Amino acid sequence: MNYTDIISVVLTGLVVVFLALILLIIYFSIQGKLFSQKTTNVKKNVTPAKSKAQNNVQAVTSLPQVDSDEDEVVAVISAVIASMSLNDGKTYKVKSIKPAKNISSVRSAWAMAGLHENTTPF
Amino acid sequence: MNEVLNIFVNTIKDLWLESGLYALGWRSIVMILISFVFIYLAIVKKFEPLLLLPIAFGMFLTNLPHAGMYNPELFNSETFSVGAVLKEGGLLDILYLGVKLQIFPPLIFLGIGCMTDFGPLISNPKSFLLGAAAQGGIFFTFAGAAILGFNAAQAGSIAIIGGADGPTAIYVSSKLLTGGGSVTTGTIALAAYTYMALVPIIQPPIMRAMTTKKERAVVMEQLRTVSKTEKVVFPIAVTLIIALLVPSAAPLVGMLMFGNLLKESEVCDRLVKTAQNELMNIVTIFLGVSVGATTKAENILNPNFAKIILLGVIAFALGTACGVFGGKIMYKATGGKVNPLIGSAGVSAVPMAARVSQKVGAETDPTNFLLMHAMGPNVAGVIGSAVAAGVLLSII
Secondary structure (H helix, E strand, O other), X not given: OOHHHHHHHHHXXXXXXXXXXXXXXXXXXXXXXXXXXXXXXXXXXXXXXHHHHHHHXXXXXXXXXXXXXXXXXXHHXXXXXXXXXXXXXXXXXXXXXXXXXXXXXXXXXXXXXXXXXXXXXX | OHHHHHHHHHHHHHHHHHOHHHHOOHHHHHHHHHHHHHHHHXXXXXXXXXXXXXXXXXXXXXXXXXXXXXXXXXXXXXXXXXXXXXXXXXXXXXXXXXXXXXXXXXXXXXXXXXXXXXXXXXXXXXXXXXXXXXXXXXXXXXXXHHHOOOOHHHHHHHHHHHHOOHHHHHHXXXXXXXXXXXXXXXXXXXXXXXXXXXXXXXXXXXXXXXXXXXXXXXXOOOOOOXXXXXXXXXXXXXXXXXXXXXXXXXXXXXXXHHHHHHHHHOOXXXXXXXXXXXXXXXXXXXXXXXXXXXXXXXXXXXHXXXXXXXXXXXXXXXXXXXXXXXXXXXHHHOOOOOOHHHHHHHHOOOOHHHHHHHHHHHHHOOOOOOHHHHHHHHHHHHHHHHHHHHHHHHHO
């Protein structure tokens, strides 16, 4: 093969691959926008009914306040550790419980747990 | 008594002359030892064992003298005939017809389609760009192989290793390499699967070298939820666009998308289960063992095989580098919203390449989950490599 043939194969190949995939990008971007608009419209239609229902609920009853007493947190953590000790036969001593630093500035613990669950199959 | 003794001695002599032990030359011994190395890599090191083990055992069987399980002369000549293979061929010759007639790779793609979730790609279609960028490895390696003296068909078959997609590599090489020679589908498949298993070793140094710590730490926005309708439309639209643009890619892309449509339609559970499990497993066994059978001593024990191995790793490295480079361009273009590490996943090797992106990203920030973002370019890479295969087949 001479250099002209080699360069033409490389160029043609790259151009066709990019062209094909750019066409797919254009198509799916348009499709994505259409579907996103559709979803937003559905949400807009649903929202007023939802807030009305919420107002009714609030008028009837108020939600009980969650007591965030530290002793309760310690009790919950100790109960989990006690349950663990039953499983593995070891005895644990709780020396201190400190609030964890917010290691993820972006995602909450629930978001992290959700991510873990969704990415575990991979 | 003497006559009986003579018959006995002659029979033993004939048996010895017909035995594999008599015909066992140093080449066969070396090939059998090499097959043992691959069997070891598959079983102990778990290098893509589902394919490498059948390939390695096929290599072992084909190099046993006088076993006659695979006869390359039936496939090498221009007068290749299915009838002749069925009449005169051994077991592996008959199984190899599935490769030669390009039946097995598209069937594997059908199973892959049934197992693949294209959701991350649909929610972020720009990932297609990374899937396309990573195919640069294929075409640059083509140039390298051609400069090294391989002809167009051989260079194309070697280059497709850079797509990091075993069935595509087998499909392209079985179609291009019709005239025999030192480069065979078996050697291409062997190099492709070995390097695919080595993705976690080959890719990270390139990814780290090409990105800054700041780039690797980019946390990407959560992907939007994709509706069922979008997922059902996806395989039909991709098949339509790709098959019209590059018809030679239609068998691979078409079957991949057919499998995906079966899955996403949610009305063909039985077919999906069969394609994902029984069909895929049967085809994998036939494909692996028959492709392994093409690795005769004369194809492996020559300098060209060393060149293929070298060009294979270059193809992989270039593909990774092109993907990361594409990721860097997207990082700049989006004002730092795209983590360039996901670009390396564009080389296919699903889902291993995406896992590598996740792992390298987590080295910088353990709370950064790039996996779902990397799955987009990863599955785009499968489509991209099938398109690149179609382009190579059309041009060459």
